[in-house]
Amino acid sequence: MVKLIWEGKAEKPVNLKDLKNKFLNYYKIFEVHPEKKIQNNLDKEEWRNKLFWGNNIEVLYHLLNNFKGKVDLIYIDPPFFSGSNYQIKIKDNDNVYNTIAYLDHWEKNLDSYLQMLYERIILFKELLSQTGLLFIHLDWHASHYVRLILDEIFGEERFINNIIWYYYNKYSAGKRNLPRAHDDILVYSKSNKYTFNELRIPRKKPKKQLMREMINGVLKNVKDKNGHVKYRIVTDKKVDDVWRIPCMQPASKEWSCFPTQKHHKLLERIIKLGSNEEDLIADFFCGSGTTLLVADKLNRKWIGCDISAYSIYLSRKRILNFHNKISNTPENIRRFEILTNFTEEHKKVINSGFFEKEIIIGRKN
Template identity: 40%
Template sequence: MSHDHPVLQWKGKQAVYPPPLQLVQSALVLPEEHPELNGSRLIEGENLAVMSTLLADFEGKIDLIYVDPPFLSGKSYRVRTGRKEDSRHPENWKTAEGFQDEWRNRADYLNMLYSRLRLMHSLLAETGSLYLHLDWHAAAYARVLLDEIFGPDRLLNEIIWTYHGPSPIRSAFKRKHDTLYVYTKSKEYTFNADAVRVPYDAATVKTFSSPKAGFGKRPDLARGKVPEDWWYFPVVARMHRERTGYPTQKPEALLERIIRASSNSGDLVADFFCGSGTCVTVARRLGRRWLGCDISPLAINTTRRRLLLEPEAGGFGVWVGRDRQEHHALHPKIEITAENLNVEARLTNLEPEALIALEFDWDFDGHLFRSRAQSIKGWRQETINTRLGHSYPRAGNYVVAALAVDAEGQTGLATERVQVG
């Protein structure tokens, strides 16, 4: 392939495309009040294989991709799962494994990123955009890779997200920004300037409001302005209402601006490193269809919990790669009482304080779990309700299934047969 722009080379450079894997639907999540489905999917699996598989149905069909991949930081990250712990003593925190960002060398990291960016380019619609979120560790390399894959003329913006926070650095300026590269698939792309306007600052309003300002054309002060390419949003701090405990969680306001600007209602938004689920949560709230993928069961269950805490936004499917053996580490039991067509199911054999989510399928077919009732622990709740009730439309013999999830992302499935009517 010939280029008229610089191309990054490294030893062993290659784009790896694994064979498609079989994706199996493991659950349908149907909130009781808003069970509507729009094709949105939460997928547990290795994202390179998942994207290869999605090409068959989604090539050229995704309107917006946001990804927040590993940063080449050389660190491993853990998820905080405890509550009311002393923030001054992290050595005493209760945690679970989050994700690894450690690499043998830069070549391994670049091969990882290169292969995935090429697949994302194929999945994007002609009017689609990619937002790649990195920091100083790898942003310079990524810019050259994106120029190679998309073309340098497809760079729409280099956005700087600035934030505050403590820093131990004393020998250099403190690093307090991330970089987001925005590339479009073609010259015809979605950008909704009016959807992301912000108020002018007080000094600008004062200047242009004065009849003595002397400017020829005044801006529409009431309309506001399109943001510049440097953005300030606070990080998700320890006591923030959005806080999930998942490392490197990004603020909802950041994703809301991106999704409003570069997609429309009903468009398909994807995040293939979905982590704590900020992107898909905001996309769902804004009326977009979405695809979320992560290799970590803990990330998938954190995202699922977050989505279920907003049941009014509708239902979604949960999928898993056939290569990932389903394993239930928890062993719940169900006790059921029935009266006429009404039942009450109570989960036993697990401590309620240890659980973050409990979902029920009132008519389990033994294959696809249809989550029709949910008890979800809020981020500051102590425990969850382990008793849920249901009224059947007709007499019959039913299998009730309960799916329990704990703070470490471990799951357990219990079933019990009941005769009603």
């Protein structure tokens, strides 16, 4: 089998025992929704969606305690090895300042980037259920390497698709190369019994199509009693592996100002394709919370994680805004909690009242 090698390639980042002692306790710092508002079956089930604030490698180890083989769909949109730092502008009372939303700077050290993903992908596989699917969103910088890593961990026979997300509305200058206008979403399954729902989209124009039927295992044209082939008019078609969905634009009312926010339509497709209602969806690089919000809207349970306080702030805010919008149907509202392992840094941010403040996050000037 072909395997990718890099300097320092190691299956486990640290001794699991050390991690157990240091990191495996997470505490609720925030619970959303007074129980009395919720009167449906979900309430009885005691499930709360979970947003972890912390380094995902620690959170993944923590989740192995109770969620091994229980997650139905994992989508991640990690840093792409782009070499950029993504900045945002914060307005906090009268203070306006620029800060980093997240770093994608590896000093061009591909080894450390690949090792970071490798360790996490091993744990994703552990968490996935037998019918589960993993979607890894990348671009030209590293997707070709990560596909080999996925072949190694999942097995090349578990490769399902390389979805091309074609974002036709983003200007990308390329003087010495063609403008880059797509990302890759690599899809792998845990077993051959994975959930996969057919998706259909409307055609631009209705199409006349031969009617076909299966007779004794052979596909044949359907004929009328005079022996003439029969046609039907089709107005939709199966979704294929090239998805023409725009990039989020600042003019959109869904725009959260998070620099690499993905379009909710992209996540809607992924979640509908690979899961059913009540399934558990996870995103361990959740950014502004798009996956969690869409999962919530589509009546899936979710677990999210991000290392950045701004991401936690935004994810929480977006989900709360959605819950406020549907407050006339409280039976559709699912509780969620924010958890952390209380590092010194976390304590400082919490004690500053960060999550209670009205912070406006904007694009960096």
